[in-house]
Amino acid sequence: MAYQKTITYNxxxxxxxxxTDDINQLIAKSGVDIGLCNVFIQHTSASLIITENADSAVRHDLETVLKRLAPDGDPEYRHDYEGDDDMSAHIRCMLTNDSLTIPISNGCAALGTWQGIYLYEHRTSRFSRSIVVTVMG
Incomplete structure (x- = not known):
């Protein structure tokens, strides 16, 4: 059994x-009790992460580290067609994930107690992001 849906986030x-809740709703809608869920973002300047869902300071600290690793407006960047955050967003995407595969148990994502699934927007402006969710079981 397979189920696939594209969802859009602004x-x-x-x-x-x-x-996380949106992914679990799609898993429930699929009817799959045991299987795998693949989540794939169709962009190169936003990504997907699984990280702590209880303390937002964790996500703040991740941003602090990525600012050091991929600063906006580095004069060495050649690709800056869409602004100072353009190339840094591509680097951030490469350092994180464009897809996640999550086990399904009892009809929902088998995440740990403190885990959540996040879309990580790396650009500073508003964007519409498409994510393909495929459930197999």
Whole structure:
């Protein structure tokens, strides 16, 4: 059995957006009790992460680290067609994930107690982001 759905999110700028409930709703809708869920973002300047869902300071600290690793407006960047955050967003995407595969148990994502699934917007402006969710079981 397989089920696939594309969902769209409108982001309001750089940051993390909790999509855990939406993913669990799609898994429930699929009718799969045991299997796998693949979540894939169709962009190169936003990504997906699984991280702590209880303390937002964790996500703040992740942003602090990524600012150091991929600063906006580095004069060495050649790709800056869409602004100072363009190339840094591509680097951030490469350092994180464009897809996640999550086990399904009892009809929902088998995440740990403190885990959540997040869309991570790396651009500073608003964007519409498409995520393909495929459930197999």
């Amino acid at each position: 982001t309001s700028g750089r940051g993390t957006y909790d999509i």
